[in-house]
Amino acid sequence: MPRKGMRTVFFSSSKDSSPSPSLSSRPSTPLHSLSETMIAENLQVAESVITKWDPNSSTCAKVTSLFYESRTEAMEFLKSVKDLQRSMYCLLSHHSSSHLLVRAQTLMQIAIKRLEKEFFQILSANRDHLDPESISGRSSLSTASSTSDHDDGSEDDLQLTTDSISEVEQASTVAMSDLRSIAECMISSGYGSECVRIYKVVRKSIVDEGLYRLGIEQLSSSQIHKMDWEVLELKIKNWLNAIRVAVKTLFSGERILCDYVFSTSQSIRESCFSEICREGAIHLFGFAESVAKSKRSSEKMFRFLDLYDAISNLWPEIETIFFFESTAAVRSQALSSLIRLGDAVRAMLSDFESAIQKxxxxxxxxxxxxxxxxxxxxxxxxxxxxxxxxxxxxxxxxxxxxxxxxxxxxxxxxxxxxxxxxxxxxxxxxxxxxxxxxxxxxxxxxxxxxxxxxxxxxxxxxxxxxxxxxxxxxxxxxxxxxxxxxxxxxxxxxxxxxGWNNVFSALPENPGAVASKEEAKEHFKRFSSAFEEAYRKQSSWVVTDGRLRDEIKLSIAKKLVPAYRELYDRYRIALSDEKNVHGVVRFAPDDLGNYLSDLFYGTGASGSTSSSSSSRSRGWRSQ
Structure with a gap:
């Protein structure tokens, strides 16, 4: 049997945030004062706890979860493993030839096998409680973090934590605390790689599944370039709906969980998060760049801007979540997508201006x-x-x-x-x-x-x-x-x-001045002809804005109607005995306003001036 425990007992990383296990695990009692007899007693105590939960010792131990059955025993188990590791350190330092070292190594392998099983079970059984949405939605990890420092295995701290948060968060808090305790124990015992391997496999499947459920498809650039715009636009809309959830929930939640479970080692945190999320994140942001490289037109600019906005607005979170050097490729991909989209938008804006000029x-x-x-x-x-x-x-x-x-x-x-x-x-x-x-x-x-x-x-x-x-x-x-x-x-x-100068000039400069009947008839004839011509020509003209249309008609009416009314009132009686008066005076003052109100709708001369001559003459006679 390979002596793995002795080979890896000094497992550590230069990037770890905590001291190496060999230093942090030293007992307070001087090493030289621990006799081989005392070490044997310590091993006997550890053996009674560890062998009870040996998966190969009984069917019950094989199918039962230690952390689910009894958290008190689980904390005692972790303490026994740490004590065992200290004993192994003493043996290596002062009693390297002792037969107890082989016994200790055998117990350590049994314990690690149990912890691997527990770690996997907690990760698998709590997929719902450890989903990124639940984790990223936590108000704070500070309360949960307080449970990580219970090396003595006390449940009192955990109880205080779960009492202070909602019932929904309690399950994930307990699971996260257990994972962290196991991870710390395995890492300090030199078996961090086994713990990390399990974590990466389980959590990567959750992240990949989350991206799939968000509708993020594995599309190559060539596939995107060959898509009809209607199909691609649907893909873009789906991506826009997914990107915020992916960054703020999926990746953020995974980063929080990684940081928490492996808080004692920065290098492990970085390695786990990078391997779990990097591939999916690069593919996610790469979609926007592939779209930016596709065939563009002015009509597509708004979707390109939507893509640019989505990444730009999330850039602070992207920088924070993918801060590690090993995830620099994710930041680079997001930035590259922004640059490509910006280039495409500038080109489309120039094309748009060019189309106007052409x-x-x-x-x-x-x-x-x-x-x-x-x-x-x-x-x-x-x-x-x-x-x-x-x-x-x-x-x-x-x-x-x-x-x-x-x-x-x-x-x-x-x-x-x-x-x-x-x-x-x-x-x-x-x-x-x-x-x-x-x-x-x-x-x-x-x-x-x-x-x-x-x-x-x-x-x-x-x-x-x-x-x-x-x-x-x-x-x-x-x-x-x-x-x-x-x-x-x-x-x-x-x-x-x-448009109306001929009509205005057809009226005398002083409509109220005294003139002969013939001169008055001439004034009316000139005005009627000029007004009819202007109306006929402009009856099909359009003013699309209602307010502008009213302002133009009001301005014309103010200049036209009062002056015509003065002329009309001045000669109404003098011309009333004319046999063909309606042929001379074809409009009453109010008629002008009615005709003007019909203008600028583009309807044509449907109501021509001649069609109402009889009504105009009746109006003339009655006044």
Whole structure:
């Protein structure tokens, strides 16, 4: 029989946080004062405890759990093993030729075999109590840690601990305490490798099973690259749901358990945790890098940002949990995924800007309404603004984009320059400017200048509205919004001036001035023709924003209706005896407001001015 106990009695590691067993196990009584007789007595006491639980001594001892049957006996068993180890140290130092050394070695092997069995049984029987979720959810390990220092085998400390925590935590606390006690005993006795081997096998199966239940699949980069986007997006969503649980619960819980059970040895803690979790963690974070290398398009950017956000937000936990040098590959993989995702996002943002610039110039919309390019880009940017934190990091960490400097008007406010001009703010402002320049080119496609201005007002109003109602407002600032709202008003004013100038000029400068009947008839004829032409031309035009639509119509009505009403009231009686008065005076003042209210819905001239001539004449006669 190999004399393993003597060979490994000095088992220790230079990285261990506690002194070597050979030193920590020395008895308080001087070694030279312990006679061989006294050692024999100690061995006899240990033998009575250890042989009772020899798995080969009886069927009962083989199938029964020592720690389950009697914790008092379990603590006594551990104490006997430690006393046995001290006796073996004395024999090696002063009585190396004694026959007692062989007897002690035989007892040690029986004891270690029992402890191996107990260690495995506790790990296996308490899979539910030692699951990462239960462990990581503990409010603190400090209370449980207090049970680790009971070398005398007392249960009083454990009872005080379990009384102070919830019933749910008690089972895991007891199991963790027992595992720690066994691990300390086996390590100090020189049998740490046997303990570690059992721990790694059982716990790695639990971690691997946990990743499987979270839906983390073993997918190669080539498999990911060949997937249709719809399928890959489902994989990404599942990964996003799993990553937080994997890091904060699965890996964190395993790290806590490892640190606790093997608290006496840093090297063992590191070895166990690394072998149990490293492979699964590398594969977990490697998925994000594989996705980042897949075929990209602007539509996929948000999923890439979700992946970036998930890893970035968990980075403090990743650094803490995988702190060991042996788990540096996990940190490296997570960082590599962030870098790859950042590169992909920057490339997609450049592709997005390039697509805007390549939008065909000869594409307009009927009625000067909202262009699809405006809607698409602003919806896209408003969603991007929700990722402003990650985007700022990504853009700031990448090379500066090749683009023309922004106009000085964009920096008119010192506060915008000081507070708002972050990397992401400048980039988004630039993209919006590119869109507005494209819209300027599209406005030139309209033959009617007033319709061009209406088109610009519509689209700029949509841009401003999306900025104000999304997180873009925090990136672009109130000054940017105010400046562009003023531009909307300028476009609307230009539309009004160009589109209604002929109608305004058809009214006399002084509608209340005295004029002959023929002059009055001429005024009404000119006005009616100009109004009908303007209405007919603009009946299919569109103002998409309700508030802007009302503001434009109200502004036109304020300029038009009062002046026309004054003309109307001044000559109503004088022209009342005309046979064809409804052909001369085709509108009552209130009619103008009704016609204006029908405008800018893009419905066409469904209610033409001539269709209501009879009702207008009746209104004229009755007034």
């Amino acid at each position: 939008d065909p110039a000869r594409s307009s919309v009927p009625g000067g309404g909202l262009h699809p390019l405006t809607r698409y880009v602003m919806n896209y940017l408003s969603l991007l603004a929700d990722y402003s934190g990650s985007l700022s990091d990504i853009i700031a960490n990448g090379p500066a984009p090749v683009q023309s400097p922004l106009p000085e008007s964009y920096y008119s406010s010192p506060s915008w320059v000081d507070n708002q001009s972050s990397a992401i703010s400048v980039r988004l402002v630039w993209i919006i400017l590119v869109v507005l320049c494209k819209l300027d080119g599209k406005a030139e496609l309209y033959k009617d200048v007033s319709l061009s201005y209406l088109f610009l007002a519509n689209n700029l109003q949509y841009v401003v509205s999306k900025v104000r109602t999304s997180n873009l407002r925090y990136l672009l600032g109130e000054d940017w919004i105010s400046n562009h709202e003023a531009m909307v008003k300028q476009y609307a004013a230009s539309y009004e001036r160009m």
